[in-house]
Amino acid sequence: MTDQITPNSESNAAAPGRAAFAFIFITVALDMLALGVIIPVFPQLVVEMNGGSEAEAAHWVGFAGTLWALMQFVAMPIVGALSDRVGRRPIVLLSNFGQGIDYIFMALAPTLWWLLLGRLISGVTSASVSTAYAYVADVTAPEKRAGAFGALGAAFGLGFVIGPALGGVLGDVDPRLPFWVAAGLCLLNGLYGLFVLPESLAADRRARFSWRRANPIGSVVMLRAHPQISNLAAVKFLNDLAHVVYPATFALYAMHRYDWGPREVGFTLAAVGVAGIIVQAGLVGRIVAAVGERRALLIGLVCGALGFSIYAFASEPWMLFTGIPVAAFWGLAGPAGQALMSQRVSASEQGQLQGALSSLTGVAGMIGPSLFTGVFAYAIGASAPLAFAGAAFMAAATLVALGLPIALRAVKQDVAGVIASAPKSGQDEP
Numbered sequence: 001m002t003d004q005i006t007p008n009s010e011s012n013a014a015a016p017g018r019a020a021f022a023f024i025f026i027t028v029a030l031d032m033l034a035l036g037v038i039i040p041v042f043p044q045l046v047v048e049m050n051g052g053s054e055a056e057a058a059h060w061v062g063f064a065g066t067l068w069a070l071m072q073f074v075a076m077p078i079v080g081a082l083s084d085r086v087g088r089r090p091i092v093l094l095s096n097f098g099q100g101i102d103y104i105f106m107a108l109a110p111t112l113w114w115l116l117l118g119r120l121i122s123g124v125t126s127a128s129v130s131t132a133y134a135y136v137a138d139v140t141a142p143e144k145r146a147g148a149f150g151a152l153g154a155a156f157g158l159g160f161v162i163g164p165a166l167g168g169v170l171g172d173v174d175p176r177l178p179f180w181v182a183a184g185l186c187l188l189n190g191l192y193g194l195f196v197l198p199e200s201l202a203a204d205r206r207a208r209f210s211w212r213r214a215n216p217i218g219s220v221v222m223l224r225a226h227p228q229i230s231n232l233a234a235v236k237f238l239n240d241l242a243h244v245v246y247p248a249t250f251a252l253y254a255m256h257r258y259d260w261g262p263r264e265v266g267f268t269l270a271a272v273g274v275a276g277i278i279v280q281a282g283l284v285g286r287i288v289a290a291v292g293e294r295r296a297l298l299i300g301l302v303c304g305a306l307g308f309s310i311y312a313f314a315s316e317p318w319m320l321f322t323g324i325p326v327a328a329f330w331g332l333a334g335p336a337g338q339a340l341m342s343q344r345v346s347a348s349e350q351g352q353l354q355g356a357l358s359s360l361t362g363v364a365g366m367i368g369p370s371l372f373t374g375v376f377a378y379a380i381g382a383s384a385p386l387a388f389a390g391a392a393f394m395a396a397a398t399l400v401a402l403g404l405p406i407a408l409r410a411v412k413q414d415v416a417g418v419i420a421s422a423p424k425s426g427q428d429e430p
Contacts, residue, residue, distance in 0.1 A: 020139055021148065023197050024132050025155045027092060030189050031126055032159025034099065034182035037167035038106075041175040042115075048175070049112040060112065064119045066366055071123025073362030080130040080355020084348055085209040088135040089199040095128030096190030100183045107179035130354035137342045137350045138200035146293050146339035147285025153334055154281035161273035164266065207348035223356055229344055231410035232337050235301070235403040237360040239333060242308065242396040244368025246272070249376045249392040256380060257389045258317050268320070275328035284335050293336040294411045300333030301404050308397035312390030330400070337407075372396070 046060050083091045102125055106118035133152065140148045167178040223230045250269065254260040260268075288296045307327025314320040338357070345353050372392040378384055379391030388394070 019196055020198055020200065021136065021151075023193055024092070024135050025151060027096065027189055027193070028129065028132050028152055029155040029158045030185050031099070031129065032156050033163040033166070034103065034159075034185055037163045037170065037178040037182045038103075041167055041171035041178050044171065044175050045109075045115060046112065049115065060116075064116055065369065067116065068119050068123040069362050069365035071120055072126065073359050073366065075124045076130045076358035076362060077352070077355035079128055080134065080358070081207075081209055081352050083128075083131040083134055084201070084207040084350070084352055087199045087201050087206070088131050088138065089193075089197055091128050091131045092135065092197065093190055093193050095125050095131070096186050096193060098125035100185075100187035100190060103179045103183035103186065107176045107183065130358040133338065133342075133354040133357075134350040135200050137354075138347065142339070142343045144285070145342055146288040146296065146335045149335035149338045150280040150284030150288075150331065153284075153331060154277045157273045157277040157280065161270050161277070165270070168266075201347065201350075205347040207352070226344055229341050229353070231406050232341050233357060233360060235297075235407045235410070236334070236337055236357060237364060238399045238403040238406075239301075239304070239330075240361045240364035241368050241371075242304070242399040244364060245308070245372045245392050245396040248369045248372040252373070252376060253389060253392065257315075258320075260317075271321070272324055272327070275324050276331050279328045279331040280335065284332060287332060288336060288339070293340050296332045296336040297340070297407055298404070298411070300330050300336060301400055301407060303327065304330030304333060304400040305397045305404070308393045308400060312388075312393035312397060314390070333403075340410075 042064070046064075050060060079091060079095075099122065102118055102121045105121070106115055109115040109118055133149065136148045136152060137145060166181075170177045170181055223233045246269070251265045254265050254268065258264070284296070287299075291299070303326055307323045307330055310323030310326060311320060314323060341353060341357070342350060372395065375395050376389075376392040379388045
């Protein structure tokens with residue numbers, strides 16, 4: 001197997017490109033599965049280490065989530081810029097081994113502070129997701145990137161569906177067992193990658209590392225320098241923020257409105273995940289091939305706003321389930337938008353772009369939980385002028401809808417740029 005692969009040489013890239021993409025897909029799926037596995041048991045460990053107070057433990061769990069998102073926000077631009085300098089392969093492999101070691105650290109944690117330190121380290125090691133997207137951009141032709149990014153989105157969904165269920169089963173045996181399983185998965189995948197993962201970024205296409213490009217604030221300069229990218233990045237941020245409504249409030253919403261327990265909540269979220277996988281893995285590439293990235297982006301945003309609106313006004317569970325397939329097509333927006341952005345930067349900037357976008361995701365992860373739980377608590381509280389249990393989902397629908405005019409502006413600018421750069425037919429005719 002060669003050390004370098006490029007998307008521009010079919011004889012060189014076809015076979016290794018498939019094997020490399022399969023590894024990246026597995027890496028992203030295992031990252032999410034490893035994170036999902038510990039979701040059911042992490043609060044239980046915090047309660048045990050905190051003396052059994054569930055109310056106080058809830059604050060620590062929330063703090064751990066914010067800490068994790070904060071570290072991703074700080075680390076992702078650095079990791080992305082590093083991958084532009086040293087290549088994608090070492091960053092991805094180090095992340096696998098780093099996460100494996102970190103999960104062992106948390107499995108052995110004797111105190112709450114050790115556990116929180118483990119979450120902090122996990123936020124750094126999981127920041128290589130941006131490098132995974134940059135790798136896919138390296139080995140995929142521009143016109144096929146939306147489908148490839150959609151497949152990575154499906155990997156996220158796969159981990160989201162399997163991880164919590166597996167963690168719940170393992171946690172019944174021992175609350176620390178999911179950490180050991182997560183560690184084993186990450187370390188085994190890293191060992192596998194040593195043998196199958198080639199480098200995707202040629203030496204002559206690498207960029208010099210600088211802190212101006214790597215720090216979270218400085219990385220935004222890149223987005224501002226490209227108006228089409230900055231508009232699309234704003235759309236992505238609004239979508240990332242809206243997505244936080246699921247982990248932040250869905251369980252609270254379903255328990256309050258439908259009197260559901262953990263079983264019903266878990267199966268419903270699994271259904272949401274499966275629907276998302278079907279769209280992102282099976283349909284994104286075909287739809288983009290049929291209508292193009294621009295229309296796919298707009299269709300996805302309309303479906304997202306409509307799906308969240310259905311959730312908001314679903315007074316009965318069957319109404320909620322009608323919204324799941326509609327909301328699943330929101331999955332068109334992310335891959336289409338990322339494909340459009342990746343086509344507008346050079347090969348040496350792919351890591352920086354994905355790092356900057358991932359930082360925006362980190363900001364959304366820090367803001368979203370308090371935003372949506374606050375909206376939900378107010379809307380069902382005694383001081384609300386009108387009780388509305390679906391207020392948080394209506395807020396998510398509003399955020400997605402706000403992205404529509406921004407996306408339209410970006411699409412119009414893009415089309416205008418293409419027309420302006422096209423040769424004028426007949427301009428030399430008399």
